[in-house]
Amino acid sequence: MKAMHKFGFGVLLLAGLVALAGCGSSAKKTTGAVVEDRSISRDEMNDIDGQRATTQGIRDADAAGTTMLDGESDGSLSVRTIYFEYDSSNIREEYRRVVEAHANALASRPSQVITLEGHADERGSREYNLALGERRAQAVRRQMVLLGAAAGQIRVVSFGEERPANDGSNEEAYALNRRVEIKY
Amino acid sequence: MSFNRTEVRWRERLRHPLWLLCALLALVPTADAQITIRITRSSESAQPVAVVPFAGSADLPVDLADIVAADLERSGVFKPMPVTEMPDRPSEFSAIKFEDWRRLNMDSLVIGSIATTAPDRYEISFRVVNVIQGNQIAGYRMPATAANLRHTAHRIADVVFEQLTGKKGAFATRIAYVTVDRDNGVKRYRLLVADIDGANARTLLESPQPIMSPDWAPDGERIAYVSFENRNSAIYVQDVPTGNRQVVASGEGINSSPAFSPDGRRLAMTLSRDGNPEIYVRDLDSGQLQRLTADPAIDTEASWSPDGRRLAFTSDRGGGPQIYLMDYPSGQVRRVTFDKGSYNARPRFAPDGDMLALVHQNDGGYRIAVLGLKDDSFRILSNSKLDESPSFAPNGQMILYATDGVLGTELAAVSVNGRVRQRLAVPYGEVREPAWGPFRE
Secondary structure, three states: OHHHHHHHHHHHHHHHHHHHHOHHHHHHHOOOOOOOOOOOOHHHHHHHHOOOOOOOOHHHHOHHHHHHHHHOOOOHHHOOEEEOOOOOOOOOHHHHHHHHHHHHHHHHOOOOOEEEEEEOOOOOOHHHHHHHHHHHHHHHHHHHHHOOOOHHHEEEEEEEOOOOOOOOOOHHHHHHHOEEEEEO | OOHHHHHHHHHHHHHOHHHHHHHHHOOOEOHHHOOEEEEEEOOOOOEEEEEOOOEOOOOOOOOHHHHHHHHHHHOOOEEEOOHHHOOOOOOOHHHOOHHHHHHOOOOEEEEEEEEEEEOOEEEEEEEEEEOOOOEEEEEEEEEEEHHHHHHHHHHHHHHHHHHHHOOOOOOOOEEEEEEEEEEOOEEEEEEEEEEOOOOOOEEEEEEOOOEEEEEEOOOOOEEEEEEOOOOOOEEEEEEOOOOOEEEEEOOOOOEEEEEEOOOOOEEEEEEOOOOOOEEEEEEOOOOOEEEOOOOOOOEEEEEEOOOOOEEEEEEOOOOOOEEEEEEOOOOOEEEOOOOOOOOEEEEEEOOOOOEEEEEEEEOOEEEEEEEEOOOOOEEEOOOOOEOEEEEEOOOOOEEEEEEEEOOEEEEEEEEOOOOOEEEEEOOOOEEEEEEEOOOOO
């Protein structure tokens, strides 16, 4: 799992560079588009590489981010996705260290701001799932604040079931989709 | 967020060339996103009717009688006779040979003719005839233009439906829906509006980020929806004819579940700006925001009663999601789903105000059900695994919803009595979140 994350990070770094290189000629992306979207998003970069479950992007590739990863001995900081049980926002035991590591990182760098993206699986109604996704992200945020992060350092966004990590309609996909993504 | 800021943003948007493109796109029909409709279950008691091809229609770009017959068939209430089986094609009452039609057990006839009054201008005359009694039930004359011929055909179907069933037809209405497709692995989201038979599909919004929860204003001229184009949910109200739009809510946290009040002047919505998803009402004229719920649980998915005096909504204040009713504006709340399983969500009021359509979990699947508010009757109407987003036809006869199909989500419609079912699909990609528009005058 850990190895996969590191691998994903490298690949995405590459994808990010490719995406950046293509930025100047990416006008085709907005042709006919109604929504103004001049910058290539992290998500789209992930899409380009087909690595949607891994959640790092170009903005993580700065020197500060790299230092943080190296400074964490057990790799908890490199884990950027927390998964949840069905209809639950309880943080599972296995993710305690992950939340703690990120909370410590925030506490030691007061200028660092992160976004917690809450997600739900596709079952049930969409608007209710949007609220469930937020509840999950808020649960992680509360825990981080308890562990020393400042509330102002953590932004919460919910995508509900609208941005699945896996498009399947089975238990395996659902388990991957019930998640909070930590984005630096 | 104040409305002044919204106006400023709007002026900024107006200056942007992409915005002009948006306005242009709103006028371009996108045939590739057109929905096709397949009837999967008809009523066994469907009445025979013959819609005879209208005289003078041979040179027209659309086949009026064919559109009328298709509308009537999709209602599930009628079984139109194929043109090839008709013994005759009368267009005048005096030309009807009643004996021939009675021999074929035909109950009703629709006959008519079209006269060209000026270039691209027509006058359509049609009659609804009772074959058994041999008399005319109704006769109408309607002006039409080349541009609105399809719409006129739907209006004729509305008249026929009402004359033969006593219930108002809803064929001359529109639906809004969201499609998702992939372009080189990148998802594209579109909000479209189309006629009820899938024709005239037009894109209102296209975005690389999710679009959800379209809701029609009662005037049929505006649609509220949620768009993630700025990396968080935000509520917009867009004018359908012009494509112009306003941001109504874009604060911290969730901005979702917009629902126009029956007078069109207020918008109920779910915001978590105060830390938890609560239901608010914004007065669209004054911009004033009123908070309606105050509970640590999730409160969302508000739906107005037709008289504007109650709101149905989803809350998990009792442990799991259930349906609650709030008196508006007093704020008094009571739960309405008891002994109906562990999951009931996303209520929508029927046009008569006596019934709610909702999403109900049953046997591990999520289904569309209707709950009678007066008698606590409960009926499960759908049978797939992931049914969601129910939306009533404005005449209350059918419920449109999203369901799991072969290519992902597609749409389905079911009659409130459960006897008629249809599937609506786009040729590729997914179609979801249907919202049935109001009657059009």
